[in-house]
Amino acid sequence: MPTLHDLVDGIKRHMDPSKVGMIVCHNGVVRATSRAGDPAEYLDVDVKQEAWDQILRDMRARPGIAAIEAYLFTGRRHVGEDVMLVAVAGDIRENVFPVLEETVNRLKREAVAKREKLSGIDEEQPVR
DSSP, X not given: OOOHHHHHHHHHHHOOTXXXXXXXEEEXXXXXXXXXXXXXXXXXXXXXXXXXXXXXXXXXXXXXXXXXXXXXXXXXXXXXXXXXXXXXXXXXXXXXXXXXXXXXXXXXXXXXXXXXXXXXXXXXXXXX
């Protein structure tokens, strides 16, 4: 399984240094609580591959963006484990930071299916 370091190294090996002034990263992990604050045991994660690939194509085409690499850990993920890694390389902060945020938000909203198991509740709950 890749690490965030692996994604950044892959970008650096293939990037055009004249187009890259920064690389920003996201490393999502399984929280010990739901967004509502309830204790969580684990998260089941799956990918909608076509949507994932389309989002990355869209975001890579943004002005100032030289590369985007992303990885989703699918299956059962426990508290503290990595869920999603994203690295965005580009020219300047004003182009790169918003693309990282939008990429993460779109991937989570449109291409990732998650169900969490809350402590004390017998069934899994879909995550929004």
